[in-house]
Amino acid sequence: MPESIAQQFKSLLDEKLSIDLTRGKPSPSQLDLSNELLSIAVEPLTEDGTDIRNYGEPLGIYQARELGSELLDSPIENTIAAEQSSLLLSYQLLLANHLFGLNGKPWKDIKNPKFICPTPGFDRHFRMLDELGIEMLPVPLTSDGLDTNILQTTLAEHSDIVGLISVPRHSNPSGDIYSDDNILKIFELCSEYSKDLVFLFDHAYLIHDLSNAPSQTPIWLLAEQAKVLNQTAILTSFSKVTFGGGGLAFFAGGEGTFSLLKKIRDSMIICPDKVNQSRHVTFFKNKANIIIHMQKHAAIIEPKFELTTSILKTIPHECGTFSSPTGGYFITYKTVKPIAAKIIDICKSAGVLITPAGATFPHGIDPNDSVIRLAPTFVEADKLQKAIEVFSAAVQIAHFDIEI
Ligand SMILES: Cc1ncc(COP(=O)(O)O)c(C=O)c1O
Numbered sequence: 001m002p003e004s005i006a007q008q009f010k011s012l013l014d015e016k017l018s019i020d021l022t023r024g025k026p027s028p029s030q031l032d033l034s035n036e037l038l039s040i041a042v043e044p045l046t047e048d049g050t051d052i053r054n055y056g057e058p059l060g061i062y063q064a065r066e067l068g069s070e071l072l073d074s075p076i077e078n079t080i081a082a083e084q085s086s087l088l089l090s091y092q093l094l095l096a097n098h099l100f101g102l103n104g105k106p107w108k109d110i111k112n113p114k115f116i117c118p119t120p121g122f123d124r125h126f127r128m129l130d131e132l133g134i135e136m137l138p139v140p141l142t143s144d145g146l147d148t149n150i151l152q153t154t155l156a157e158h159s160d161i162v163g164l165i166s167v168p169r170h171s172n173p174s175g176d177i178y179s180d181d182n183i184l185k186i187f188e189l190c191s192e193y194s195k196d197l198v199f200l201f202d203h204a205y206l207i208h209d210l211s212n213a214p215s216q217t218p219i220w221l222l223a224e225q226a227k228v229l230n231q232t233a234i235l236t237s238f239s240k241v242t243f244g245g246g247g248l249a250f251f252a253g254g255e256g257t258f259s260l261l262k263k264i265r266d267s268m269i270i271c272p273d274k275v276n277q278s279r280h281v282t283f284f285k286n287k288a289n290i291i292i293h294m295q296k297h298a299a300i301i302e303p304k305f306e307l308t309t310s311i312l313k314t315i316p317h318e319c320g321t322f323s324s325p326t327g328g329y330f331i332t333y334k335t336v337k338p339i340a341a342k343i344i345d346i347c348k349s350a351g352v353l354i355t356p357a358g359a360t361f362p363h364g365i366d367p368n369d370s371v372i373r374l375a376p377t378f379v380e381a382d383k384l385q386k387a388i389e390v391f392s393a394a395v396q397i398a399h400f401d402i403e404i
Pocket of ligand 1: 087204
């Protein structure tokens with residue numbers, strides 16, 4: 001077997017590949033699904049007479065807020081339709097907490113504020129928290145959300161935990177879907193710990209389902225049931241629905257988080273791009289149409305996930321395991337030995353770029369050097385096949401220490 005893997009790898013080397021699997025981006029054919037947006041005509045005035053060409057409506061035009069409230073199951077008055085980036089909204093919310101604080105307790109006045117960070121997670125979340133001087137406390141994900149035993153111990157061991165950031169559906173990169181019970185338990189443990197602890201739910205993959213994705217009670221309803229709306233923030237965007245960097249972002253939050261975000265945005269921006277909001281409202285009209293649109297995305301993405309999985313299945317079990325997500329943009333491979341960085345280097349030598357090892361952990365350090373994030377959506381199937389063949393050979397070369 002080692003000879004055949006080495007042989008296979010050498011012939012892949014000869015192909016001089018150049019394939020980038022580092023970021024979870026939509027493919028051009030997915031972007032084509034929204035081409036109508038490039039030329040859609042919008043009226044200068046909305047149904048209720050708002051002039052989209054001028055300043056005004058800092059919380060977004062009513063029809064866009066209505067769309068956001070349908071998606072997030074939140075009341076319109078608690079929903080903001082903003083610019084194109086939910087990450088920007090997350091940063092604004094963190095900054096508002098740093099400067100002003102939930103319940104009037106700014107994080108800047110706390111000596112060593114800390115955040116619960118489910119791992120593996122999204123590198124840009126860790127970057128934002130780090131920039132604000134927040135210590136990150138990793139808590140592992142199980143297959144249906146956070147390990148609540150470890151969460152409980154972490155809460156008991158630390159003072160000054162000011163927040164918890166999570167991607168509750170098709171988590172980046174593990175694909176976890178947090179169960180309702182898991183979310184309710186998180187609410188119970190953390191709100192007992194502190195009513196000032198902010199729950200930041202980054203719902204980037206809220207509607208990015210493949211077939212067989214299980215349902216989930218909306219976070220808004222769970223937060224309402226657990227009486228934690230004041231400390232809850234939910235964000236999503238159209239970045240992987242229409243255009244990356246050209247969609248709309250939405251926020252929903254209870255009185256506490258809503259007024260914080262509103263306060264900081266009032267200082268930062270006079271109003272969002274209402275023309276783009278109007279385009280999206282005209283394009284989609286309602287949630288039902290958005291879901292139909294997402295099924296078209298799924299029809300493009302699902303075969304790529306299946307192709308990736310079919311090749312990963314050929315790697316001997318003793319080398320590691322991989323996730324089988326029902327949506328989102330990533331598949332994770334977890335090695336048994338601490339060889340993730342080595343595998344990624346081997347892939348690079350064959351012209352295949354994978355997200356750097358450790359990127360899915362705070363400070364870029366995976367304590368076990370074992371989690372690898374694969375992003376199969378952007379490249380076309382023939383290139384994807386080659387890239388995952390390289391990956392599969394690289395895993396075995398590193399695991400069995402095969403000479404090449
Ligand atoms: C978990 C998560 N949040 C946020 C984003 C970025 O979203 P946006 O484009 O709305 O800022 C991404 C994109 O990769 C993501 O994976």
